[in-house]
Structures are given as C-alpha cells and as structure tokens.
Amino acid sequence: MGADGGGTKTRAVCIDEKKRILARFETGASNPYSVGFVKSAGLLSEFISEINEKYKLSGAVLGIAGCSNINTAAKLKNKIKSRFNFPIEIKGDVETAHYGALAGKEGALLIIGTGAVVFLNTGKEFIKIGGYGKAIGDEGGAYSIARKGFNAISKLIDGRLKDDVLHELAEELDVLQRDKLITFVNAENIARYAGRFIECASGGSKFCMRAIDEEAAEVAALINTALKKYSGGSLPIVFSGGLSNNLFYKRLIKSKIKKINGLLFKNARYTPEYGAALIALKFFKETR
Structure with missing residues (x-):
C-alpha cells in the first residue's frame, strides 16, 4: 500500500507484486501540522485498517505532508505502527511524489503549490531546495504571490499605487477599505x-506582471x-x-x-500514492 x-485529503493505492493497481482509496486530511498528531495518527490507522481488511497488506509506505523532517516522521510512525504486524514507513510527501513522478530514477521534481520546492535525486543523494515555509520564504509559490497581490491592494487603498486591473479585483473582493482588507486577509487562506x-x-x-515575473525568476x-x-x-x-x-x-517560468x-x-x-506503493513493494522485497 502507498x-x-x-492538508485536505489522503489518497492511497494497493498494488500486487507485479505492480498492478488492485484498488484506490481516499480519506480526509492527514498532515499532522494541520490536524494535529493525534488526529492524523488516528485517521491513518483507521485508513490502513480498512484497507488491510480487504487486501491483506505486506507493507505500507505513507508520504505525508510535514513529515520530511525525520523527527516528525518518527513521531507519527510510533503512534501508528504498534497496531499492525507488517512494516510501515512514514516519509515526506515530496519524496514519494518524486519517486512516482520519475519512477524512482534520477532527476528533479518541481512542486509549485502553496510554496515552491525542488526535490533532486542525484543518484547518490536526495537534496531538497527551497520549501522553507511562508515564515522564512517560499518564493515562487501561491502564498508568496498572493501576499504581494494583497500588499499591492493596500497601496491602492493608501493612494501609493494606481492600477486599474488590480482595482477591479479589489472591488470584486470588496477589500478596498483598510479594515475590510485586514479582516479578509486574516480570515482567508x-x-x-x-x-x-x-x-x-x-x-x-x-504591478502584478512585475511581481509574477519576480516569482517566476525565483522558481x-x-x-x-x-x-x-x-x-x-x-x-x-x-x-x-x-x-x-x-x-x-x-x-513564464519555462521562458526563464x-x-x-x-x-x-x-x-x-x-501519481504520488503509486510512488509510495512502489517504495513499499521494494522495501517488502528487500526485507522478506
């Protein structure tokens, strides 16, 4: 199982020894930093149990957001593994996504989501570049782009910036007043x-073109x-x-x-979940 x-959902697949997909499953969010470690461990344990009842599992690898840190992965694994009599490994979602995207081979996976990160397999080691989170800087990702956009709207409100296209969006979102903008940004993702x-x-x-161009350059x-x-x-x-x-x-990114x-x-x-299943299959064969 992989x-x-x-932070929104968890997908899984079961495969046989010939790498054929037997079934697909889906459940809720499992990022321990979004839902908490207890809830994450509980959800994943129930998820694995449900799948194990239908397909007697020989091993499972879970690629979970927030678990690229080995201490986080170990903490979550310790809350899960005691319930099962087969090997379970917790890895960061970027690692399993990379394995799926490049079928376990050398290369780089660029993930541009809320943040931006490159995961590189050189053949000798795995290297993570970027992806430090919004507090430190995740340039090139959606949060950084949106932050610059809403910052520009604050300048529209003050009169420090004139931009008709951005003004139309601000009107649509109803954030052309200081208090409304602050409330909106604090309440929204x-x-x-x-x-x-x-x-x-x-x-x-x-303004937006300049900002987007800067973000693309960061990627x-x-x-x-x-x-x-x-x-x-x-x-x-x-x-x-x-x-x-x-x-x-x-x-724009490709042009650069x-x-x-x-x-x-x-x-x-x-897919990332199939990549995780391939890692599980490899792990099972090596330890059997």
Whole structure:
C-alpha cells in the first residue's frame, strides 16, 4: 500500500507484486501540522485498517505532508505502527511524489503549490531546495504571490499605487477599505487567490506582471541550483503542484528556465500514492 496525505485529503493505492493497481482509496486530511498528531495518527490507522481488511497488506509506505523532517516522521510512525504486524514507513510527501513522478530514477521534481520546492535525486543523494515555509520564504509559490497581490491592494487603498486591473479585483473582493482588507486577509487562506493575481498580470496589470515575473525568476533559481548540484548530464525535470496547472505562470517560468542549458522536461510517470506503493513493494522485497 502507498499513500499520499496532505492538508485536505489522503489518497492511497494497493498494488500486487507485479505492480498492478488492485484498488484506490481516499480519506480526509492527514498532515499532522494541520490536524494535529493525534488526529492524523488516528485517521491513518483507521485508513490502513480498512484497507488491510480487504487486501491483506505486506507493507505500507505513507508520504505525508510535514513529515520530511525525520523527527516528525518518527513521531507519527510510533503512534501508528504498534497496531499492525507488517512494516510501515512514514516519509515526506515530496519524496514519494518524486519517486512516482520519475519512477524512482534520477532527476528533479518541481512542486509549485502553496510554496515552491525542488526535490533532486542525484543518484547518490536526495537534496531538497527551497520549501522553507511562508515564515522564512517560499518564493515562487501561491502564498508568496498572493501576499504581494494583497500588499499591492493596500497601496491602492493608501493612494501609493494606481492600477486599474488590480482595482477591479479589489472591488470584486470588496477589500478596498483598510479594515475590510485586514479582516479578509486574516480570515482567508490567501494562497488560494494567487491565480486571480496571475490573471491580473495577464490582463494588463503592470504591478502584478512585475511581481509574477519576480516569482517566476525565483522558481527558475531553484531549478538552476538543482542543475548545479547534478552531474549526471541533462537533468530530467517534472512540474507538479496546483500552480503548475496555471498555463500563464508555467509559460513564464519555462521562458526563464529555457535560458538554463541542460534540462530535459518530462511528464510525471506516476501519481504520488503509486510512488509510495512502489517504495513499499521494494522495501517488502528487500526485507522478506
């Protein structure tokens, strides 16, 4: 069994020894930093139990958001493993996503979601570049884009900025007053509005275009750093994450990445949960 768990949902697949998918499953959020360790462990334990009743499991690997830190992974694993008589491993969701996207081979996985991170497999080691979280800086991701957008709206309110396209969005969101903007930003998950600010950029907002261009340059810098750390020839790279589906932003990033020689763009081979299942299968075969 392999699973991919985040802040909104957890998906899993069961595969046999020939790597054929037997079934797919889905349940709620399992990021321990979103729902708490007790709730995360409880949900995952019940999820594994439900699947184990239908398909007698030989092993399970769970790729869970927030568990790239080995101490976090160990803490969650210790709350789960005692209930089962087969091996269970907890890994960061980026690692299992990488394994699925590149079928366990060398290369880079760029994830552009709330934040932006590159996970690089050099063949000798795994290296994480970026992805430090919004408090430190997750440039290139949805939160950083949205923060710049709402900051620009604050300048509209003060009269420090004039931008007709952005003004229209601010009117639509009803945030053209100081108190309304502050209340809105504090109450909302602002990252979900990144796409709207990208629309403003494509619609003629000079400020948003400049901001989006800066964010795209940050993503290109992540890739450039990965390329410098890779010595295996052309670097295979897969785009992933919610913002990778935004065509305008993706084209802007690629226009900057194309200035970097030695990249080989690829489509994801498998889903993150299937990648986790492949790791579980490999682990089971090696320990049996």
